[in-house]
Amino acid sequence: MTDSTKKDANVVAAHLREWNPKAVAGVIEFRGETTIVVPRELLLATAERCLLDSSLQFNLLTDATCVDRYPIEPRFELQYHLVSISRRQRLRLRTSVPGNHAVVDSLIPVWPGANWLEREIFDLFGVSFTGHPDLRRILLPDNWEGYPLRRDYSTEGPR
Amino acid sequence: MTTVETAAGITKTMVLNMGPQHPSTHGVLRILLELDGETVVNAMPDMGYLHTGIEKSCEAKTYSQVITLTDRIDYLSPLGNNLVYCLAVEKLLGLEIPKRAQYIRVMMVELQRISSHLVWLGTHAIDMGAMSVFLYCFREREEILKIFEMFSGQRMMTSYIRIGGVALDPPAGWRAVLEKFMKMMPGRIDDYETLLTENRIWIGRLKGIGYISGQDAVALSMTGPTLRAAGLAYDNRRLFPYSSYEEFDFDVITETASDCYARYLVRVREMRESLKIIRQAMSKITDEGPIKTEAPGIVPPQREKMKTEMEALIYHFKIFTEGFSPAAGEAFATIESPRGELGCFVASDGSPKPLRVHFRSPSFINLQALPKMIAGQLLSDVIACIGTIDIVLGEVDR
Numbered sequence: 220m221t222d223s224t225k226k227d228a229n230v231v232a233a234h235l236r237e238w239n240p241k242a243v244a245g246v247i248e249f250r251g252e253t254t255i256v257v258p259r260e261l262l263l264a265t266a267e268r269c270l271l272d273s274s275l276q277f278n279l280l281t282d283a284t285c286v287d288r289y290p291i292e293p294r295f296e297l298q299y300h301l302v303s304i305s306r307r308q309r310l311r312l313r314t315s316v317p318g319n320h321a322v323v324d325s326l327i328p329v330w331p332g333a334n335w336l337e338r339e340i341f342d343l344f345g346v347s348f349t350g351h352p353d354l355r356r357i358l359l360p361d362n363w364e365g366y367p368l369r370r371d372y373s374t375e376g377p378r
Numbered sequence: 379m380t381t382v383e384t385a386a387g388i389t390k391t392m393v394l395n396m397g398p399q400h401p402s403t404h405g406v407l408r409i410l411l412e413l414d415g416e417t418v419v420n421a422m423p424d425m426g427y428l429h430t431g432i433e434k435s436c437e438a439k440t441y442s443q444v445i446t447l448t449d450r451i452d453y454l455s456p457l458g459n460n461l462v463y464c465l466a467v468e469k470l471l472g473l474e475i476p477k478r479a480q481y482i483r484v485m486m487v488e489l490q491r492i493s494s495h496l497v498w499l500g501t502h503a504i505d506m507g508a509m510s511v512f513l514y515c516f517r518e519r520e521e522i523l524k525i526f527e528m529f530s531g532q533r534m535m536t537s538y539i540r541i542g543g544v545a546l547d548p549p550a551g552w553r554a555v556l557e558k559f560m561k562m563m564p565g566r567i568d569d570y571e572t573l574l575t576e577n578r579i580w581i582g583r584l585k586g587i588g589y590i591s592g593q594d595a596v597a598l599s600m601t602g603p604t605l606r607a608a609g610l611a612y613d614n615r616r617l618f619p620y621s622s623y624e625e626f627d628f629d630v631i632t633e634t635a636s637d638c639y640a641r642y643l644v645r646v647r648e649m650r651e652s653l654k655i656i657r658q659a660m661s662k663i664t665d666e667g668p669i670k671t672e673a674p675g676i677v678p679p680q681r682e683k684m685k686t687e688m689e690a691l692i693y694h695f696k697i698f699t700e701g702f703s704p705a706a707g708e709a710f711a712t713i714e715s716p717r718g719e720l721g722c723f724v725a726s727d728g729s730p731k732p733l734r735v736h737f738r739s740p741s742f743i744n745l746q747a748l749p750k751m752i753a754g755q756l757l758s759d760v761i762a763c764i765g766t767i768d769i770v771l772g773e774v775d776r
Binding site: 249250251252254278279280281282284286287288298300304307309311330331332333334335336339343356357358359360367368370372374 | 425426429431433434435437438469470472596597598599600601610612617618707708709710712719721723725727733734736738742743745746775776
């Protein structure tokens with residue numbers, strides 16, 4: 220990793236810490252990518268900060284996805300990939316969601332493009348998003364049972 | 379029939395089901411259209427008819443086996459899918475790829491971009507009523523598919539780009555074949571432009587149709603030619619270069635009108651830029667040199683070595699039986715596919731099979747803007763809008 224990316228990562232994390240020390244639960248640097256771990260209850264506020272802060276300007280939510288760490292708890296890890304087009308920088312926000320209460324705030328108020336991405340996560344992982352205006356299955360039929368991308372959903376044999 | 383309140387007062391609207399078997403949806407897209415006469419009041423895309431669970435299948439395969447699955451996501455740009463997946467795994471492993479292999483990759487994905495844009499142009503023209511352009515585009519695409527066959531043995535599902543490099547050395551005589559193609563193609567693009575750019579029907583069907591502001595496009599996470607037609611020069615090849623794109627000289631094409639016609643102009647000009655890149659890549663690719671990186675246990679050894687060295691034979695056996703195990707972690711790689719930012723997220727838990735593979739498919743996310751684009755437009759414009767977003771349903775549904 221180059222020094223400049225390391226510096227960028229520190230700047231973003233330091234900036235968020237300055238705004239709210241609780242918003243940054245951890246910073247992970249891996250292969251030149253920066254991941255900021257955000258507590259679940261502060262996700263929406265931190266996302267808003269990432270968009271609106273003039274020295275961050277993460278205006279494009281390029282991807283949102285989920286990783287199931289079953290049987291480790293909290294099992295779900297939501298991963299949001301952000302881009303600041305003007306600053307040519309990428310950032311990943313990560314938040315953990317427990318399996319027995321898989322609910323998290325929707326990011327549609329910040330990035331309207333989160334709509335279908337969140338529907339896809341809901342469809343395939345069964346994570347719910349509070350404040351989502353249209354939380355329905357998107358790829359699977361409405362009457363499908365189970366959430367196929369969960370690790371305990373087997374690909375073969377009876378379910 | 380439902381009663382809704384519009385600006386003009388209380389009217390009756392009709393819900394019309396378009397698709398999933400509709401020729402202009404280029405696959406199996408279903409759109410529920412709410413119409414007031416011929417004007418679209420609301421649109422609700424419904425997809426998933428082609429959902430094959432590729433991301434789930436990836437979790438049951440070793441890292442190398444996943445490559446054949448990636449071909450089938452965006453079936454008009456399999457090389458791009460191969461590349462983004464390999465970039466993500468290589469990032470996870472921390473592999474360096476030899477320059478020669480990087481240039482071959484660039485050349486192949488740029489050829490792929492031209493072939494994908496040709497399919498787009500041809501099918502979109504046929505939707506708009508211009509049959510001959512379709513035939514011309516497919517004639518040229520055939521030449522590109524022949525080049526792919528020459529390089530990889532496959533016309534479409536190439537699986538040519540592999541973890542650590544590319545599958546095969548360029549075949550004998552490849553330069554002459556590409557030279558012939560490079561000589562032919564610029565004139566052919568001129569032909570399409572002669573047929574369409576000034577064509578009154580073409581302009582009438584596309585100009586001013588499907589407008590979306592640059593601000594809305596970014597808010598809805600749109601990328602690719604649709605975003606560039608709205609005036610934003612967002613191109614991964616320039617902003618976040620991969621595979622040595624920073625060494626190539628090309629322009630990022632933008633337009634400002636942000637209508638269907640602007641998207642057409644962007645794609646046609648992008649084909650010319652791709653030709654520029656291919657030309658540079660051809661001169662950068664040396665006749666001799668490695669096509670794969672040296673990474674024992676990850677990249678299969680050369681056939682010759684397997685016959686003389688015991689370690690090479692063991693590595694070969696291990697790679698194809700149990701695979702290799704990257705360190706636990708996550709990596710997200712992105713490329714500029716013909717449709718926009720194609721991303722691949724790979725998470726490893728330290729086992730030989732990926733914990734999670736996710737594809738950020740540009741078609742899926744760009745399609746999200748369709749209701750906004752077509753609200754208030756005529757029913758016939760819906761087809762122009764679907765066409766110029768350039769969706770591939772294999773990628774939308776995965």
